[in-house]
Amino acid sequence: MHSTDSHTNQSSVESHAEFNPQVESLLVRAHSLAAFATLLLAVCFGILVSLQFVFPESLGAFPSWGRMRYAHTQGIMLGWLGNAFLAFMYHAVPVLSGRPVTSRTLGQCLFAIWNFAVMIPGWILVLSGFSQPLEWAEFPLPVDVVIVVGFILAAVQFLPGFFKQGFENLYVSSWYIIGGLVFTLLSFPMGNIVPELVPGAAGAAFSGLWIHDAVGLFVTPMALAILYYVVPASTGKPIYSHFLSMLGFWGLFFLYPLNGIHHYIYSAIPMAAQLTAIAASFLLGLVVIIVVSNLMLSQRGFGLIPKNIALRFASMGVVFYLVVSLQGSMQADMSFSSLVHFTDFIIGHSHLAMLGFATFAGIAGIIHAWQRLPGFSLDAKILDWSYYLLVFGIWLMVLDLTLAGFVQGALWQDATPWIDSVRASAPYWAVRSLSAIPITLGFGLLFYGLLSSRTESATDQAASSGNEQNRSDTTQKGAIGSVGFSPALRMSYVAAFVCGIGFFVLSVSILGVIPFQSLQDETALLAPTASLALSPAQERGRVIYAREGCAYCHTQQVRYTESDLRRFGAPSLAWEGRKDTPHMLGTRRIGPDLARASGTRTDQWHLAHLYAPRTVVPASVMPGYPELFEGSADRPGREALDLLAYIESLGRERELAWPEGDERARALTDDERALMSLTAEALNAHPGRTRPLGSAPVLPSGELQGSDNSGLGEQLFRDNCSGCHGDSGEGDGPASSLLSPPPVVFAEHRYRRDLLTEILWNGIHGASMPGWRDLSLEELAALANVVDSFSLVDASSTTSPLLAAGQSVYETNCAACHGDGGGGDGFAAQNLPIPIMPTDFTREKLSEAAALRALREGVAGTSMAPWGDRLNTQEMTAAVHYVRSLYQEQIGDD
């Protein structure tokens, strides 16, 4: 006799287990309505966040961009999905376990805690500026504690039924619910608290674990529990294979936690941990194919768009799951990651996961539960419209962001100015905002559909609830259809459960603890002994930086890639973030990386940029922060100065780390990546920083540009220079009044081509004029032509009877700084209080009026003093004639 028969016999003994699936209808409804209310609010935050990219000036009345982004992501994950999953579990757990949930009162407490002690305070706090700058963990720690209490209550509410039922007959949805609740209880504190204690890249490793665990161990298990529940419940047929579903379950729970560090590929986190995450990501793709195949095969015969509306949402959820998971595996590939990481591709991916896969599963679960609420019926037409609007809106958004990601990635790989990627993204960001229309309408219709669901008459409802009460009063016996198992097999399930916990511990060890130790060792080896502590102002600035979500647009990690190295300097070493708690590595770049921000711009430029970003960068989409100022950019408040102090501290310690030379640091390590960082050509400081004039490439001559470039220079000038110099080079751009020295009025200056090239290439050290080395030589030449065209100064040599007198005045008063020959190289030039070099009169000719004005009044923001009270008019006129005569036309100059 084989074992099947013995099981059947045992089954007859055990088959009449208790079956009392009392569903708490009120809690299903309450959580469903709370889910949609929080969803609509979270979507509103998301729309405002997206509109910032399209109308960057128009959101002044709202809380800052970063705060709304925090509110958006936490609202979607905890408010919408948290409530949707709870609503589903109140319906499904009694059916799956054959027992009611633990307590209705406990349910009411959980509802109150989740919505009134987590969501509302969480939102109020992050919008008021109390938050933690950790992806998917933005609510502040006190709220996190309440969330943990919520998860514990949820475990107490939903899990005992399964334990009473025993594991021998546990359906896959039950496994996912148990796994999701238990793992989230473990991973949530790890992801929210540990990065507050562990600094820098090691903290990022733990943070990365949570970023993935939030999706992989909270959202995905719950969403799959719904899909595995709704699909057979809607088709009336069992799923294709329970074996495949269990293979998927264990595969997911083993591999998902090991994915976390794929968010930090090419970072300072040890390569072994990165490779582990990459391998797990690829394997996870295979597992997902198994899961999706099983779910697809379970819907055979029901068409691409099933009639049953819950099944229709579930079916599209499965498709979303397949696409988003394959994207995830691809993104872990190192070469693909180097292209798309930090771009909108990732934003599209995360929207597909949370708003596509998980949301469609959540909707399917809610619709299924509401269809079975006694006395409720939903309007099919409303749900139909909602489905099509959501499918259209989400695919439009995801495809749009995916394309935007490729465009941004390609531009970042090139040596184009950063702002080009912002400008190229504009149409995609507009479409993304437009996609919010069908999405919001779809969600609104669903919410309306639930609110307007038809109910039975009061008498019918009373009868119905009376029947429900009767059912709960009477313990009903029903077959749960169990097959008997030996004690050993039951133990194997327990062992498997322990294994599950072991997977979590394994992942935290491999991707958290071991990298932490390794990073500690590297830090101890390479960190400079003389540590630069942040000043109190810099510390306060760091808090503001975190509060306003700056890290969500500006990373602070130079990756080990060619394009990063070229743009931002040597890759970040582990020790650079050793005082960053929590870390600010970031996962998205709208603006450039700031790990080496120190010394790249003047304080005035930064203040103008913080107050009104488009005054200095016309195409910028950065929100302004006028609330940090006292009415104008030249009156910064304490917070603006603190933030400026923090920005100026970024990268300074690395720059000063090895004053005796990097050879000493290189001798300390044999780690390949550390050596790459230490031998990088653009070592230590930001490569875009201004440099002293001198070296510059030769620009192609005007003839070489060809007709294709007509208009290029004007466009470049408008995009990059007009904010300071004004549209026609009159030095009257919106930022001009904020800068000292003020921007040059090009009509009053004639630059020799080699000097103009040097200025464009190196910037003006000490002034707000940055170097434009990220423009191509052709672009620089076109820009130089435009600057030339503004000049009204005659380049021909100046003759005057006053030259001899002028020379005498010059030699007495000016040569110390400007040099005997007027080359700007006098003996005092190197020791000026402001490090802006004196004018080189041999290569720059001023108009007579401009020169006279500068001589009489001095030049603000430079070391050029006013001479009006020391020289008479005749002397000044003579000196001006003399310095204008020093201009030497370049041989071969046009």
Place this chain on the structure above:
Amino acid sequence: MISNLIVFSSLLMAGWFTLQYLLKPGLRERVEQPKFAFLRQLSMYDMQTGAGAKSSSEDLHELNDDQDQLGHQVNNSSGETK
């Protein structure tokens, strides 16, 4: 290398379970049993609440047929194996 260990251990475990599933009909029945039990519970719930699109008694009949079929397959294959 930890990544190699993870890849090989995952594939080994999955392969081992798949082989067990294919070669042991008893295990196959045990593993597939919950999907039938779940649908039976759903039908019972629908019968109790009067909800659900399909007649629950119809579902139960279909389920029993499906499960019988699986039982036959298991018996046949286990007989062949022996």
